[in-house]
Amino acid sequence: MQSLWDWLGEHAWVVAWLGTALVLGMVELTTLDFVFLMLAVGAGSGALTAAVGGNFLVQLTVASLVSAALLIVVRPIAKRRLLSAPELPVGGAALVGQEAFVVEQVAANEGLVKLSGEIWTARPYDGRSVFEPGTRVGVAQIDGATALVHASDFA
Known part of the structure; x- marks a missing residue:
């Protein structure tokens, strides 16, 4: 059990980023607007950066860039494809x-x-x-x- 606490202590930023991603993912479930989902994926990329040893500034930069790219590129496509109703003849x-x-x-x-x-x-x-x-x-x-x-x- 001590080794788990040691690992968490040594990788506190990984845990913090993963916790942030989890919270953002849960908020997305209530909004269904794809904003918090993109931010959660960005937080996940921050966790990955922390896991490979990047310092906090690098983690924050990676998380911000990934989130911004997803919000600008992926979110409009996802909203258009998943939230549009099929054209039904009337x-x-x-x-x-x-x-x-x-x-x-x-x-x-x-x-x-x-x-x-x-x-x-x-x-x-x-x-x-x-x-x-x-x-x-x-x-x-x-x-x-x-x-x-x-x-x-x-x-």
Whole structure:
């Protein structure tokens, strides 16, 4: 047990830097802003510098430079990648690519399809095709309240 106390006494700065890194890491868990995480990694680099024998000024310089570099370079990238929500289609855009069933013949200017449990007016996407009732079609585009449909690729 005495040897542990001797080691801690000889490496007090390593312990201090590691303790600082641990506290900063715990603060990061409450903020989730990546600032304290970058500072914790900087403190870890100070601990590493202390472990290899650097004096306090070198430890402080290394910890500061690593923290600053991480805050300037890594933090913006991490925030952008980890905190951005995926782009999800909403409204009519979410229906594009869905399968619909023809309820009433779909021709150049008229027709009805059942799409996502609702009845929609429909037209052929190419303007020439004709789809008979019971036919499965795919939605190529939504134009207002009208689904523009094409021959289905669905099995």
